[in-house]
Amino acid sequence: GQQLNQSPQSMFIQEGEDVSMNCTSSSIFNTWLWYKQDPGEGPVLLIALYKAGELTSNGRLTAQFGITRKDSFLNISASIPSDVGIYFCAGQDMNRDDKIIFGKGTRLHILP
Amino acid sequence: EAGVAQSPRYKIIEKRQSVAFWCNPISGHATLYWYQQILGQGPKLLIQFQNNGVVDDSQLPKDRFSAERLKGVDSTLKIQPAKLEDSAVYLCASTSLDGEQFFGPGTRLTVL
DSSP states (O other), rough: OOOOOOOOOOEEETOOEEEEEEEESSSSEEEEEEEEEESSOEEEEEEEEETTTTTEEEEEEEEEETTTSSSSEEOOOSGGGGOOOEEEEEEEEEGTTTTTEEEOOOEEEEEE | OOEEEEEEEEEEEEOOOOOOEEEEOOTOOOOOEEEOOOOSOOOEEEEETTTTTEEOOOOOOTTTEEEEEEESOOEEEESSSGGGGOEEEEEEEEETTTTOEOOOOOEEEEEE
8 A cells, every 4th residue: 555654753953953854655646745733733734735846835844746756855944942743744646535645754853 | 714623632441442533524524534643653544524425434444443424514433342552543634625634633542
């Protein structure tokens, strides 16, 4: 079945630093999604990518849909304390009833 | 606009007991999902409804899990009997017309 490999598993950074995380897949997706999950809450959509090569920004967040359609990355610039949380990549296959497959997440910690 | 509502937020049961979770999606959202999120993992799809019909239940352990959405609005997920490995957060999500998925806060289940 489809699998997503998300890395790194966790990150410890200083406030103000930039962050980069990525996701690779064993198969092709039509859509890549990036979510953030805070403790005790459900995931919230940050960025959606619909075309290979697409680069999309949402404030300090930038994400790209890989040319091969098997990978994506998310960058966070100038991190702030509220960026702490778990970031999930997810792939969506329109040919399979829009089923969304999630990665295992990257846990972001920000040191004071 | 109210978000996806779930109850209860927390549930502790002993193995072999039964438990039920309730979800009320965002008004007007035809598609409803139940996900299982084990600690340290991303959400895994259990079942997807389109109105009151099942679209995908391929990953639902049907020997013990059941779900229904009789009137095409709210939904219940039941586990009977529960096992230790069912301890997880159960997330409900619904999808808007443009395909964006909105998650509820989840029900954290602990099976002792």
